[in-house]
Amino acid sequence: MKILVCVKQVPDSGDTLALDERTGWLSYKPLTVFRMNKFDEFALEEALLIKEHYVRTVVHTLSVGPERVGSTIRRALEMGADYGIHILDPSEGYISPFAVASLIAAYARDKGYDLIMTGVMAEDDMACQTGQLIAALLDKPCATSVIKTQIRPEDSTIMVDREIEGGRRLSVRLEIPAVLTIQPGINTPRYPSLSNVMRARIQKQEVMRSEDLPLSETRERCKGVRLPDSTSLGIFIEGSSREKARKLLQALHEKSLLL
Amino acid sequence: MKKDIYLIAESDQGCITPETYELITFAEELSGGRLPTVIILGRNNETQAKELAEKTGCNVLSVTSDHLNLYNTQAYSDAILAILPKDNPSWICLAHTSTGYDLAPRIAVKLNAACITSVEKIQGNILSRALCQGRFMADIIPETPSIVVTVLPGAFPASVSESNSPGSIQMLQASVPHLKSKTLGIKEVEHRDSNLKDAEVIVAAGRGVGKKENVSLINELAAIFPRSAVGASRSVCDSGWLEYSHQIGTTGQTVSPKLYIACGISGAIQHVSGMKKSQNIVAVNSDPNAAIFRVAHYCIVEDLTTFIPIMIDEFKGFSLMRSLF
Numbered sequence: 001m002k003i004l005v006c007v008k009q010v011p012d013s014g015d016t017l018a019l020d021e022r023t024g025w026l027s028y029k030p031l032t033v034f035r036m037n038k039f040d041e042f043a044l045e046e047a048l049l050i051k052e053h054y055v056r057t058v059v060h061t062l063s064v065g066p067e068r069v070g071s072t073i074r075r076a077l078e079m080g081a082d083y084g085i086h087i088l089d090p091s092e093g094y095i096s097p098f099a100v101a102s103l104i105a106a107y108a109r110d111k112g113y114d115l116i117m118t119g120v121m122a123e124d125d126m127a128c129q130t131g132q133l134i135a136a137l138l139d140k141p142c143a144t145s146v147i148k149t150q151i152r153p154e155d156s157t158i159m160v161d162r163e164i165e166g167g168r169r170l171s172v173r174l175e176i177p178a179v180l181t182i183q184p185g186i187n188t189p190r191y192p193s194l195s196n197v198m199r200a201r202i203q204k205q206e207v208m209r210s211e212d213l214p215l216s217e218t219r220e221r222c223k224g225v226r227l228p229d230s231t232s233l234g235i236f237i238e239g240s241s242r243e244k245a246r247k248l249l250q251a252l253h254e255k256s257l258l259l
Numbered sequence: 260m261k262k263d264i265y266l267i268a269e270s271d272q273g274c275i276t277p278e279t280y281e282l283i284t285f286a287e288e289l290s291g292g293r294l295p296t297v298i299i300l301g302r303n304n305e306t307q308a309k310e311l312a313e314k315t316g317c318n319v320l321s322v323t324s325d326h327l328n329l330y331n332t333q334a335y336s337d338a339i340l341a342i343l344p345k346d347n348p349s350w351i352c353l354a355h356t357s358t359g360y361d362l363a364p365r366i367a368v369k370l371n372a373a374c375i376t377s378v379e380k381i382q383g384n385i386l387s388r389a390l391c392q393g394r395f396m397a398d399i400i401p402e403t404p405s406i407v408v409t410v411l412p413g414a415f416p417a418s419v420s421e422s423n424s425p426g427s428i429q430m431l432q433a434s435v436p437h438l439k440s441k442t443l444g445i446k447e448v449e450h451r452d453s454n455l456k457d458a459e460v461i462v463a464a465g466r467g468v469g470k471k472e473n474v475s476l477i478n479e480l481a482a483i484f485p486r487s488a489v490g491a492s493r494s495v496c497d498s499g500w501l502e503y504s505h506q507i508g509t510t511g512q513t514v515s516p517k518l519y520i521a522c523g524i525s526g527a528i529q530h531v532s533g534m535k536k537s538q539n540i541v542a543v544n545s546d547p548n549a550a551i552f553r554v555a556h557y558c559i560v561e562d563l564t565t566f567i568p569i570m571i572d573e574f575k576g577f578s579l580m581r582s583l584f
Contacts, residue, residue, distance in 0.1 A: 015546070017391065026395065038494075094397070097364075098374065124391050126527075127376050128360040136368035141439035142332055144361045145510075161446065163510050164357040165271070167503075170330065171443040178440070183510075184497045219373035223385060223398040228553065234542075236558045241566055244559050245573040248541065251557060253577075255539060257460065257518045258484065 001057040001151075003047045004111070005081065006104055006118040006130065007040040009065055009072040023093040024224040026124075036072045039119025041079075041189040043182040046149060047117050048080045048190070054151065058082045062107065064100050066090050070205060077200035078192035084203070089210035094222035097125070101133030102216035107208065109138060113177060115158070120145050120181045131181035142179040143172050147186050151176075262405070263349040264295035267339065268319075269358055270307050278354035278410075280417035283315050285410045286352055287418065288381050294426070295352070296320060300338055300433070302328035312426040315418060319426055324433035329442040330358050336365045338433040343370075348404035355409035363409045373401035377528070379414040392527040393550025412509075413532050454488040455507070460518040463490035463507060463534070464500070465551075467523020467544060467563060471500045476567040477522060483574050490514065492530045508533035522563040526551030543567075 011017055011026075012033040020027035028034075036044075044061065051057040061076035062085040063069045073084040087103050089095065108116060116135075121128040128144070135142030147169060148161040156176045161169040163183045192200075237244045237251075252258045264286050268279040279297075286295035297317045299308055308321040320342055326334050339362075343349065351366060353359035355377045367374035379396075380387040386399045386408065455461060462481040464474055474489075481487040491505040507514055508530040519537035524530060526542070526549055534540070535554050542555035545562045552558045559566065 011391075017395070019395070026390070098367075101364075125397075126388075126390065126392075128355075129364045129374060129376055132361065132364035133368060133374070136365040142361075142365070143440065145357055159443075162357065162361075164445075165509060166513075167448050167506075167511055169446045169448060170357075171446060172331070172440055173443060174440040184493065185503070188499075219371075219403050220375060220399050220401045223400050225390065225395050225397050227548075228389070228393060228396045228550070234540075234552060234555045234558045236552075236560065241561055241569050242573065244561060245566065245570040246577070248557060248559065248570065249573055249577050252518065252539075252541075257539060258574075258577075 001050065001054050001114045002112055003050065003057065003059045003115045003117060004108055004113045005040070005044045005047045005059060005061045005076065006116065006134070007044060007061055007063050007072055007076055008037040008119075008122045009034050009063060009069045010037045010122060010124045019225055019227070024222055025093045026225055027092075034068055034072065036075050037119055037122045039121055039123065039182070039184060041119075042184050042186050043117040043119050043180075044076055044079055044081065045187045045189040046182055047115070049187060050115075050149070050151065051080070054153070060085060060113075062087065062104060064089055064103055064210070066092060073205050074200050075192070077203055078197045079190060080193070080196055084205040086205050086207045087210055087213070088207055096218075096220060097127045097129035098133055098219050099216050101130050101137060103210055103213050104130070105134050105137035106213040108134070115177065116140070116179045118181055120183050131179050135179035138179070140177050140179050141174040142181075143174060144181040145183045146180045147183045149180065261290075261293075263344070263347050264290055264293070264352065265343065265349055266295045266297055266352040267359070267362070268297050268299040268307070268311060269354060269356060270299070270301065273307070275307055275310055276354070277417055278356060278412045279311075280315070281412065281415045282352050282354055282410055283317065283418035284415040285381065286350075288415070289350060289352075294318075298322065298339060298342065300327045300335055308428045308430070312428050315426065316424060317426045319428045320431060321428060322431045322433050324435060326435055326438065327433060329445065330361075331438065331440060331442040332361055332365060333436065333438050333440060334433075335362055336369065337436050339366060340369055341433065342431060351405070351407045353407070353409045355411050359409045363407045367407040370405045370407065371403060372405040372407045373403045374407045375399050375401060376409040377411045378408050379411050389528065389550070392525045393553070394548055411528055413528070413535060455490060455505070455512055455514055458486055458488035458514075458516050460484035460487040460520070461490045461507070461514055461516045461534075461537070462487060462520045462522065463492065463524060464495050464522055465492040465524030465530075466494045467525075468495060468500065469523070469564065471498075473564055474500050476564065479571055480520065480522070480567050483571060484518070490534075492524050492527075521551050521555065522567065524551050525549050526554065
């Protein structure tokens with residue numbers, strides 16, 4: 001099996017982000033810490049579990065983004081991926097899911113991956129698109145929100161459960177090669193082992209510049225990012241912690257919510 | 260030229276979903292009141308197609324086939340693409356559900372269309388969607404002739420038809436393509452906590468709880484209310500701090516208690532959609548910009564690990580006071 005896991009680097013917390021008038025996107029302050037998108041950690045872990053189960057499985061990991069993204073690819077290598085690919089795209093502004101998926105599809109097209117896996121969404125842009133777009137561009141079957149996988153080598157298929165609304169699951173069998181987007185909770189992502197950390201430190205990553213891959217046409221643009229309209233009808237209870245607690249209890253009591 | 264507007268209806272166990280009626284409101288805002296064409300897919304859709312035509316006044320295209328009985332990405336996208344007119348630029352609107360976000364990108368690729376997901380607001384051609392758990396909004400302008408949109412459940416009110424004339428219904432048969440995936444069935448998952456459904460007060464834990472040991476604070480706060488239960492956000496369950504039976508939100512349970520106290524919950528829409536119908540919502544979060552404060556009635560900017568013990572302490576004094584007078 002040859003598996004590609006697509007990971008995204010995201011800012012660790014929204015606290016250090018600001019609006020950038022110039023790029024119309026988010027700007028990162030010097031204090032911003034970047035890490036792997038949590039959803040992608042589950043995808044990587046699932047690939048590593050498959051590798052442990054089926055000999056001769058290799059796990060490649062790929063990320064699109066500027067220079068700093070290399071540290072997230074290294075993290076994937078530390079967790080146990082065999083090979084890292086960095087599609088270097090210097091832009092710090094809005095980059096559409098379609099543009100990212102087009103780059104990944106262009107890279108993966110002739111590489112013979114049996115499975116392409118990624119998280120169900122990214123924590124920052126929450127688009128829920130990249131995996132499905134890669135699948136459509138490569139004309140592969142796709143399942144989203146996957147909460148269980150089971151490979152059936154006897155007929156080259158993979159059985160998955162998709163998590164759907166109301167806590168139910170939809171079972172789907174896909175022909176391999178296939179694309180899966182992974183739901184959190186499917187497994188427990190591992191911490192890197194010391195030997196993998198040592199290996200990742202010296203292992204070279206394949207770097208490919210985005211302009212060397214076929215350009216996708218722009219399908220939408222981001223006019224700007226702003227703070228949400230304040231639609232709060234709520235009351236911010238002010239005062240010391242104790243005063244706040246007292247005022248809240250009083251309010252709940254008046255509404256007969258407290259006996 | 261005005262673009263045609265299509266929307267993809269969803270039904271669940273024979274009933275048209277509320278999100279479908281919300282899509283109609285979205286489509287009307289998009290077009291300035293012009294009614295969209297509704298597409299519904301399934302094995303036997305007659306009742307649902309009739310319900311849609313009567314309740315909305317929209318024209319309905321009902322596409323049927325055995326392999327459309329359960330949702331399948333390729334079967335559904337092929338069937339939809341087969342009935343969309345080839346050269347007319349159009350809007351294709353879906354709900355941002357496990358079906359909608361699975362389907363939308365595939366249709367968009369086939370139509371060379373922009374794909375814009377989890378849209379919460381529309382103004383002219385500007386589609387607004389949340390970033391970073393609702394902390395920011397991005398305004399996106401599609402630049403393609405056809406556009407595929409998924410609309411966030413709950414962002415628009417469900418449409419209530421004022422027209423007395425039902426729309427037309429056209430029944431179509433889908434052809435059977437070779438499918439690279441097969442949908443096998445739906446499983447019910449057995450970890451529902453009946454406590455949540457019956458509770459009048461729910462105290463819910465979010466990632467802000469910080470560690471498993473702090474879950475006891477949530478339990479203690481819940482204990483001051485009669486008929487209470489403990490809820491959780493998805494990430495709390497994923498971290499193993501509480502069982503999935505406590506999970507509230509899109510992939511968990513939907514609740515509407517008299518009182519909902521969200522502790523350390525950021526307010527991602529996946530959680531909010533499962534609790535926003537609660538009659539009274541209290542949010543405790545150390546981040547004053549947390550999205551949860553936009554749905555809460557009482558907002559408290561505090562770290563829950565210090566605030567909950569104070570609140571319990573005050574409650575003791577409070578109930579003592581009332582027992583004296």
